[in-house]
Amino acid sequence: MAKGMIRLVHRIVIDNTNTNAWEKCALNDSYTEFLMQVQLYNKEKKYHTFSELQQQVPGAEKLHFLVSASVTAYIRQFNGLVPGIVNIHGKPFLPFKQYRFEIIDSDVANAANHCIAISFVTEPCLWIDTIGSTMIIAPGAGNTGNINIQEEVFTETVTLSSRLSIYSFKPAENLWYHNQTEKCS
DSSP: OOOEEEEEEEEEEEOTTOOOHHHHHHHHHHHHHHHHHGGGTOTTOOOOBHHHHHHHSTTGGGHHHHHHGGGHHHHHTTTTBOTTOBOTTSOBOOBEEEEEEEEEEOBTTOGGGOEEEEEEEEOOEEEEEEETTEEEEEETTTTTSEEETTSOOOOEEEEOOTTEEEEEEEEGGGSEEEOTTOOOO
16 A cells, blocks of 8 residues: 655755756856845845845845846756656656745855755655665556555656755645445445
8 A cells, every 4th residue: 555645856956066958058047047136125235145134125025026037048948847856767758847946045246155055846746665775656646535445556666865855845645545345325
């Protein structure tokens, strides 16, 4: 029997050490957008870093949202599949609709100090088992919470990593398993 329903989160931290072309473009465009948006909160040019702004300027946390638009087109390139997470056959398979953008820190005077994170939150998956560092899941199975135990459930096997974690969990006893052969009396 399955352990429950989970949603996973895959967090990618991007800074000037990343060599992936997609990550470089997302970093550069988010820095350009940061420089434009930060002007609203730093009119007197008193602060140089995002950390300083957050500590000193009310509302500066809105920069996460304001800058996030700069990476939207890059995220669409993944066609709803979490980047960097592949099954044991090397194919992307894990669907997402939700993501979170975060400015870890930045510096208006030094682009090399710009650092962001993008967290991809998956759609619900049936968590079947974990064997060592390998998780067996069924993405999309039982999205409604109703699982027909008479039907075949297609699974994927994924290796756990430090960037992939469980975002939410619903224990199996809280799911409704539907058995078509049983009749209510």
